[in-house]
Amino acid sequence: MDAPDRVSVGVLADRGLPERVIRAIVDDLPEGFAARVSAETRWRVEHRVEQVPLDEAGDIPMRALSQRHRQERGWDLLVLVTDLPRRAGSRPVVAGIDVEHGVAMISLPALGAVLVRRRTRALIIRVVRQLVAQRLGIEEDQGGRGVLARLREALAPTQRVVDGHQSAATHLALVGLRGRLRLLAGMVRDNRPWRLVPHLAGATAAAAGTAAYGVITSSFWKLADALSPLRLAGITVVAVVVMAAWLMVYNHLWDRPSETADRRKALVYNVSTATTLAIGVACMYAILFALALLAAVVLIDSGHLAQTLGHPVGVGSYMNLVWLSSSVGIVAGALGSSLEDEETVRKATYSRRERERQEGNRSQREDQPA
Template identity: 35%
Template sequence: MTHSEEHRREIVVGLLATPPDHPARVAARLTAELAARLSARVDANVRWTVLEGWGEVAPRRDGGVEALLDDVAQRRTDDRWDVAICLTDLPLHTEGVPLVAQTSARRRVAMLSLPALGLQQLRATRGAVPDMVSRLLTDASDQRVPAAGWVPAEMVGRITAVHRVVGEAGEVGYLGSPLIGRVRLLVGMVRANRPGRALLGLSKLLVGAFGTAAFALTTDTIWQMGDALGGLRLAVIMLLGLTALVTWLIVAHDLWEKPDGETPRELARLFNLGTTLTLTLATAVSYLVLFAGTVLVGALLIDTSVLQQTLQRPVDFTDYLTLAWITTSLATVGGAIGSGLENEETVRAAAYGYHPEPGGWRDERDG
């Protein structure tokens, strides 16, 4: 560090991830570049120090954003940060619409709800956090940096997820739109819930279902059923199989969130939607993988002449697709019954409100 750098004013920004799961992944990528962004967008004459930390594995749910900001403020005080920004995957609401972010100059902290940002969460966070730090310092009358040259309402144009701004100076909430904001929130919840992790958690189920499908392909009764059923019936069987699988996973592994004194009804409903959508996406991808494998195995095992003799008509490749369709659907139902053999912890991770103890993330408090 040069002599001039030693005498520059220092501002410590704490970047807190709660729970330390998906938010910690975003925070880890942002921490490495945030100091440079603050220097470029807020004040180049300040020595910005960005420290990364964990929040609670299971943050408080009953107090909404105010409880969250209180917890972040306590952490900021304990660690002597100048300001603190909390990244969370909690789907927060105010005035009946999604709450994207909130700043509190009194506490010198701010919160950013990642699912409310939709799919492009890292990019939106990169744009929002420097502005939130600038806003906090300005509203707190911090003389170490020049006052922000923009008003809070300008965040509507800076971050596409923000629809309007509410609150008074120093306590500002940034809201999403009633319709698009809700859709973006649900998409963002699925993104934050990492459906790829749920897909990996269904690996044993997929292997079992593939074995069931391979066995079913050797049964000419299945061939005749596939030929007799129309596209509509096959589609209904497919939907019933996927629904049975998702329902069984939720029931067998107790993934359904129930409202209680700690979890408000609206939050429980959102958690359940996030869980259901994540599992639906994971099982749909599993179905497509199983279908592709079944088509390949069917084409290799079943000779065209044998299939023609059973169906008593000329056949082509579409008949193999139909056969794979009904076989995959029936195997999916069998997979639903066998899904109880899946690793409990792996499947539990698909529940939106469930967060396992973190591993691999370093909290600055730990040295």
């Protein structure tokens, strides 16, 4: 049977990060397919942006989507790109490939927090090569069987896993600590922790007001001058942890599934939430520190500060004062966050698809008989 001289690839991307990534790389894909899959084949790539649906079990119905989109749009292959973490059993999945039905799925969080566009482009080329290998009469993996290829495969944080329920389906799963850390980094990036600051108006106001009070209060000057840098650093860490923990507990962000298997899966989501909050609070701390330092330089005369402390002052004296004031301000910000609406905090902490996942979990728990 002759290999087809033209292959049409459709890419269906979720809104948000998948949309931005695909728009940036879609024009380069035909050239990549020609270079890494088959130079004799003419490649046509189209992309659409819409929410990738989930079935009742919370899975992506790859085969149903493949049948519908390939028939409607005349695509030979379909690649789904989502920002939802996926699993094969207990293993986080980078990609799922169903050769029989000409469809593959890519989960962006499993690609980590950096080089996402490059990794997505390389992975799309890899899964398309696997989808068309039999039709084009080529090897599924271009890596070869040499020593370097085997070494790269052994060191990679991914591993091919055959789906025991669907013989034609395989998964590229994350393995080992490195793989799980990459998934965690990708989930935190997708949550965009830097968005936390502008959404927490009450917490930010309380933190700024307390820090300002510390900057202009002589008792803070003396206390900051008496503390060592190591103790000030410890106070900062404790302040960030306290506020992150308060936000998580007060706003019910800790995922507590009833089933044992679900608890294991929820662990990575809870660690992702805690890390997102910690980074968001750290961003708030950095902004607060910069503003407090500016206020201290403008408001506090160095001669008056030296007279109060009883010794000559320099940059270090101002830094210590701002350091302590910002840390105390962050603790006050935790209390100020109590004024925020829980849904506002959730929107600031989670990506859109992660909020949908949590809402689905809550609905399932409410539907279960007591």
